[in-house]
Amino acid sequence: MEVLAAEDIDIGTDIIPPLSPLASSLYDSFLSTHCSSCFSLLPQSPPHPLYCSAACSLTNSLIDLPQFPPEISPILPSDIRTALRLLNSTTVVTSSSPHRINGLLTNHHRIMADSSLSVAIQTAASFISTVLRSNRENTELEEAVICSVLTNAVEVQDSAGLALGIALYDSRFSWINHSCSPNSCYRFVTKTTSFHDDLALAKTIPHIIITNTETSSNLESKALSSLQEQGRRVGYGPKVIVRSIKRIKSGEEITVSYMNLLQPTGLRQSDLWSKYRFMCNCGRCVASPPAYVDSILEGVLALEPEKTTVRLFHGTTNKDEAVGKMSDHIQGAIDDFLSDNINRKTCCERIETVLHHGIQITADSQPRHLWLHPCHHVALDAYITLATAYKIRTIDSETDMGKAFDMRRISAAYSFFLACASHHLFSTEPSFAMSAASFWKNAGESLLDLAMKFSTDSSVETPYKCTKCLMLETPDSYRKIEEKSKQILSCVTEISQVVWSFLTRGCPYLEKFSSPLDFSFTTTPRNEREESNKDQMVSVILLLSFHCLLYADLLTDLCYGQKSHLVSRYRM
Numbered sequence: 001m002e003v004l005a006a007e008d009i010d011i012g013t014d015i016i017p018p019l020s021p022l023a024s025s026l027y028d029s030f031l032s033t034h035c036s037s038c039f040s041l042l043p044q045s046p047p048h049p050l051y052c053s054a055a056c057s058l059t060n061s062l063i064d065l066p067q068f069p070p071e072i073s074p075i076l077p078s079d080i081r082t083a084l085r086l087l088n089s090t091t092v093v094t095s096s097s098p099h100r101i102n103g104l105l106t107n108h109h110r111i112m113a114d115s116s117l118s119v120a121i122q123t124a125a126s127f128i129s130t131v132l133r134s135n136r137e138n139t140e141l142e143e144a145v146i147c148s149v150l151t152n153a154v155e156v157q158d159s160a161g162l163a164l165g166i167a168l169y170d171s172r173f174s175w176i177n178h179s180c181s182p183n184s185c186y187r188f189v190t191k192t193t194s195f196h197d198d199l200a201l202a203k204t205i206p207h208i209i210i211t212n213t214e215t216s217s218n219l220e221s222k223a224l225s226s227l228q229e230q231g232r233r234v235g236y237g238p239k240v241i242v243r244s245i246k247r248i249k250s251g252e253e254i255t256v257s258y259m260n261l262l263q264p265t266g267l268r269q270s271d272l273w274s275k276y277r278f279m280c281n282c283g284r285c286v287a288s289p290p291a292y293v294d295s296i297l298e299g300v301l302a303l304e305p306e307k308t309t310v311r312l313f314h315g316t317t318n319k320d321e322a323v324g325k326m327s328d329h330i331q332g333a334i335d336d337f338l339s340d341n342i343n344r345k346t347c348c349e350r351i352e353t354v355l356h357h358g359i360q361i362t363a364d365s366q367p368r369h370l371w372l373h374p375c376h377h378v379a380l381d382a383y384i385t386l387a388t389a390y391k392i393r394t395i396d397s398e399t400d401m402g403k404a405f406d407m408r409r410i411s412a413a414y415s416f417f418l419a420c421a422s423h424h425l426f427s428t429e430p431s432f433a434m435s436a437a438s439f440w441k442n443a444g445e446s447l448l449d450l451a452m453k454f455s456t457d458s459s460v461e462t463p464y465k466c467t468k469c470l471m472l473e474t475p476d477s478y479r480k481i482e483e484k485s486k487q488i489l490s491c492v493t494e495i496s497q498v499v500w501s502f503l504t505r506g507c508p509y510l511e512k513f514s515s516p517l518d519f520s521f522t523t524t525p526r527n528e529r530e531e532s533n534k535d536q537m538v539s540v541i542l543l544l545s546f547h548c549l550l551y552a553d554l555l556t557d558l559c560y561g562q563k564s565h566l567v568s569r570y571r572m
Contacts, residue, residue, distance in 0.1 A: 001105065001175045002253050004209040009248040011481070012558045015208060016172050018189055018239035022102060023086035023149075024156065024167035025078040039156055039164050039238040040190040056236075078166050080124050082153060083146045086168065087132060101148040103171045108147045110277045121146050151276060154258075156188050156238045159560075161438060164190075164238075173240055175210055179255035179282040180268055181291075182431050183246040186256055187560045189239040208254065245433050245559055255282075262425070262435055263377050264298040265290065284429075293429045298323070299373030301358075313370060318361045322370050327378045329354050334385045344389050344396065351382050356509040374519045375421050383421070387414040387446065406506060408453055412446040413503035413510055416496075419443035419548060420516040423489065426555075437555035444548030451541040466491055466543065469550055481558060488551045493517055495544045502537060 009015060026034055035042055037056035051057040076084070086101075099106055112118045125142035128134075134142070152174045153166040168174070173186070248254060259271050265285055272280055284291050295312075300323055302313035313319065333350040336342040358371035372379045390411035394404045422436040469488055496516055504510035513519070 001171075001177070002211050003172070003176045004211060005248045005250055005252050005254055006209050007250050009244050011244055011247050012561070013244045014561065015184060015242045015244055015254060018241050019169050019173055020239055021167035021169050021237040023082045023089060024165060024237040025081035025085065026165035027078050027163065030164050034164055035190075037236060038190050039158075039188075079146065079149050079153065080128070082166055082168060083124075083142070083149045084128055084131065086149070087128060087142065087145050099144075101144055104148050104152045104168075104174050106144045106147040107151045107277050108144050111147045111150060112143065154186075154240070156190075158188070158190060167238055167240070169240055171210055172208070173242065176242065176254055176256050178258040178272070178276075178280060179284075180257065180261060180265075180280055180431075181282055181284040181429060182255040182257045183248050183252070184242050184244050184254050184256050185431075185434050185559050186240050186242045189241060243559065243561060246430055257431065261429075261431060262297065262380055264294050267377070291429070293425055293432075296373050296375045296425075297377045299376055301371045301373055303369040310371065312373065313368070319370070322359045322361045323372070326354050326359055326370075326372055330378050330382050334381055337385055337389060344393050348386060348389050348393075351386060352507070352509050355379065355382060356512070374417075374513075375424055380418065380421060383414045383418040387411050387418065387442070390414065391446070405453060408450050409503055409505075410507050410510075412443070412450045413507060415439075415443040415446040416503065416544075416548070417510060417513075417516045420492075421519075423517070424519065433555050434559050437552050437559055440548050440552035440555065444545045444552055447541055447545035447548060451538050451545060454538050454541065466546060466550075469547065481554065484554055485551070488547055488554070489517070492544065492547050492551070495540060495547065499537065499540045499544055 005015075024039070026036055026039065030039075031050070033042055034040065035046075035052035035056050036050040038052065040052050042052055046052060099108060112121065121143055122139070124146055125139035128142045128146075129136070129139045149166070149168055153168045155163050156165050156167050157163050167188075176184070242254070242256065244254075258276060259268065261268075263271070269279055269285065272278060284294065287294070289295070300313045300319060301310040303310050330351050333342070333347050337344065337347040355372065358369055361368050361370060388411075390407045393407040394411070419436070419439040419442070422432065422439040426432040426436040469491060493515070500513075500516060501511075504513075510516075
């Protein structure tokens with residue numbers, strides 16, 4: 001099963017029209033806050049229970065859950081609710097075996113062979129059969145539908161990246177295979193649209209070829225019929241759109257990622273097997289030696305003998321054990337922070353101690369000092385946690401304005417450093433654009449918030465523009481993305497030279513780096529720049545915020561075809 005491009009597709013092009021799901025379901029925690037049909041946020045006084053509008057209530061009723069005691073419905077897992085909806089709809093097309101539902105692979109034989117899953121699936125299948133009053137002698141169909149949901153359903157996220165629930169789509173999306181270096185990404189639309197709107201958009205979509213045992217023409221005919229059927233249901237459920245993030249040649253396979261790409265090969269393979277029961281053989285996974293991004297996602301730096309600089313460490317003696325200790329220590333602190341079982345200050349100190357001091361080992365009969373590479377996947381998680389933890393600590397320090405400001409400043413520093421690290425990865429692997437867009441947006445918002453708190457002067461509300469970068473807003477926004485990125489990052493480099501020492505003051509780990517865009521740090525103290533006065537610093541931080549948001553805007557538009565409302569503020 002695969003989906004091929006029938007023609008050349010340029011970067012930043014929507015590949016398929018908005019597809020409505022075969023079935024979907026919110027996670028339990030959002031059942032009372034979001035529409036059970038389109039997944040949009042419910043108004044304060046929804047016109048219909050669980051729905052944002054009469055249209056959603058009407059269209060969703062066609063495949064809604066059957067009536068059974070209300071105390072049971074909320075406790076059903078989202079995958080079981082999705083399977084129930086699929087079986088209760090008129091869109092279920094089964095084959096002569098449990099291996100395909102609606103043309104989608106179920107992995108029934110593999111999943112049921114796993115004793116840790118089979119018993120739970122059999123129990124759920126029996127429950128579904130009872131609810132639907134099935135007269136079948138066995139529950140093989142119910143099992144297959146559950147397995148199809150587990151194999152093919154994707155997590156639906158809103159524009160802020162919040163995971164709302166799951167949805168199952170037809171072959172035009174579900175037959176797109178995974179790659180750890182994908183050429184496409186997907187986004188969700190949680191607004192109800194009509195069939196005519198979708199059909200108008202579909203006319204601008206490039207042609208694709210869906211290949212399997214059936215002929216392409218038959219499948220294309222079925223795809224059109226499916227689109228028409230979805231139109232009659234007025235866009236039930238959160239729609240999915242696939243968009244190219246690389247140039248795709250005619251005949252080339254269209255691929256997306258099923259999981260977090262900011263992980264080394266071993267962790268990616270483990271996640272794919274546990275969730276989807278396959279091992280990835282994409283170019284990135286089989287590369288020997290490993291691709292550069294994978295070498296630094298689990299990279300280690302070491303102090304070179306008789307030198308003051310550190311370089312990537314390629315030795316093996318005691319390395320894995322040392323890295324394991326550092327990773328376990330940081331991950332333990334992160335887990336404690338997420339479970340709220342530890343003082344936030346203590347959490348920050350535990351993480352930063354490992355990042356800053358590293359660990360001492362003996363390799364090749366020589367003492368070596370090791371640190372995690374700044375782009376190590378555990379370090380990236382650490383920056384995310386530290387940025388969040390320091391931001392929360394501003395609330396804990398409200399009575400001490402100076403301390404609260406320092407917490408906000410260091411939070412912004414970690415957000416900015418994470419954004420720069422994501423650029424280092426993205427510059428080598430373009431499929432990291434989605435993660436980079438999110439990190440640069442967070443950095444811009446964090447810096448903007450810092451500037452707002454830094455001064456009570458009304459002048460902080462004045463838009464701060466860069467004439468060089470504002471000129472980048474041209475219609476051909478994808479053909480010159482490399483040139484635009486280069487210009488924005490040139491400005492970021494120049495601005496960060498002025499503000500970086502201010503942002504990182506009192507943070508020993510970040511003070512190691514003379515620049516957030518240069519990871520070849522030295523062990524000798526850096527030369528401190530003479531800081532500007534307060535008003536000038538506010539201006540510089542605002543200017544840096546503008547560039548972070550502008551870069552995020554460029555990447556977000558590339559991946560999702562959307563613009564940030566924050567950047568438009570600077571263009572007023």
